[in-house]
Amino acid sequence: MPSLAENSQLIxxxxxxxxxxxxxxxxxxxxxxxxxNALKAFRNGVVYGARTRAPxxxxxxxxxxxxxxxxxxxxxxxxxxxxxxxxxxxxFTYTLLHSLLHVVQGNRKLWHSAVAGYIVGFLFCGRLSxxxxxxxxxxxxxxxxxxxxxxxxxxxxxxxxxxxSGWAFRLYxxxxxxxxxxxxxxxxxxxxxxxxxxxxxxxxxxxxxSSLYDLLCMNSDTSF
Numbered sequence: 001m002p003s004l005a006e007n008s009q010l011i012x013x014x015x016x017x018x019x020x021x022x023x024x025x026x027x028x029x030x031x032x033x034x035x036x037n038a039l040k041a042f043r044n045g046v047v048y049g050a051r052t053r054a055p056x057x058x059x060x061x062x063x064x065x066x067x068x069x070x071x072x073x074x075x076x077x078x079x080x081x082x083x084x085x086x087x088x089x090x091x092f093t094y095t096l097l098h099s100l101l102h103v104v105q106g107n108r109k110l111w112h113s114a115v116a117g118y119i120v121g122f123l124f125c126g127r128l129s130x131x132x133x134x135x136x137x138x139x140x141x142x143x144x145x146x147x148x149x150x151x152x153x154x155x156x157x158x159x160x161x162x163x164x165s166g167w168a169f170r171l172y173x174x175x176x177x178x179x180x181x182x183x184x185x186x187x188x189x190x191x192x193x194x195x196x197x198x199x200x201x202x203x204x205x206x207x208x209x210s211s212l213y214d215l216l217c218m219n220s221d222t223s224f
Contacts, residue, residue, distance in 0.1 A: 034096065034099040034100065034103065035096070037095050037096075037099060038091075038092045038093075038095040038096040038099070039092065041091030041092055041094070041095040042088045042089070042091050042092035043088070044091060045084070045086075045087035045088035045089070045090060045091030045092070046084040046085070046087065046088035047084075048087055049080070049083035049084035049085070049086060049087035049088065050080045050081075050083065050084040052083070053079050053080045053082075053083035053084070053131070054076055054079075054080040057075060057076040057079040057080060058072070058076050060194055061075055061076065064194075064197050066222065079130070079131055082129065082131045083131050083135075086124050086125060086131065086132065086135065089120075089123075089124050090120045090121075090124045090125070093116075093119065093120050093123065093124070094116045094117065094119075094120045097112075097115070097116035097119060097120075098112055098113060098116045101115070101116065130192075130193065133192055134192060134194070137192055148168075148172050152168045180199075184196070184199050184203075188200070201219065201223075205219050205220065205223070208220065
């Protein structure tokens with residue numbers, strides 16, 4: 001099947017006069033594919049970061065914040081902008097480095113992705129903020145989950161070939177909660193804010209009530 005690059009003449013390309021024609025010719029030529037790949041990765045990173053962070057930040061602020069709308073909108077915009085730039089710059093830099101290492105060595109090596117991944121993580125996710133903390137937390141949780149399924153797959157005879165069934169997944173879930181709850185009770189201030197708020201709402205606020213009203217109808221005077 002012909003590749004996307006080979007069929008690029010079949011795809012409508014944005015036209016911007018003479019300059020647009022020149023850029024389209026450069027894209028079709030394939031000579032600058034390394035740069036254009038990185039540029040597309042930047043574009044996709046920005047779009048993905050903005051469209052995932054904006055609704056999340058809006059919901060979190062609506063649920064947990066009592067700030068005025070002007071403050072909420074500003075928070076959502078700032079969080080969305082940071083997330084978009086982090087993923088955009090990560091996509092651009094990783095793709096560029098990975099491709100350049102491929103060009104220099106003549107073929108792809110697994111360590112190319114590791115080196116490029118370390119550099120972008122150090123540069124763009126290394127400054128601690130609520131956004132980068134959540135990105136890294138998301139990555140760590142997915143790494144642990146993936147490693148679990150890889151290990152169980154290697155011993156799939158113990159779980160009838162299904163990594164998500166039987167004792168293995170129950171053991172995995174039990175260990176996660178076994179670590180989570182003591183960590184929350186002793187060191188909750190160091191936990192990511194949305195998880196801390198969620199656990200506080202369920203396990204701490206449940207001990208605060210004085211009548212049937214705030215036992216079943218409302219959590220508190222300021223929280224449903």
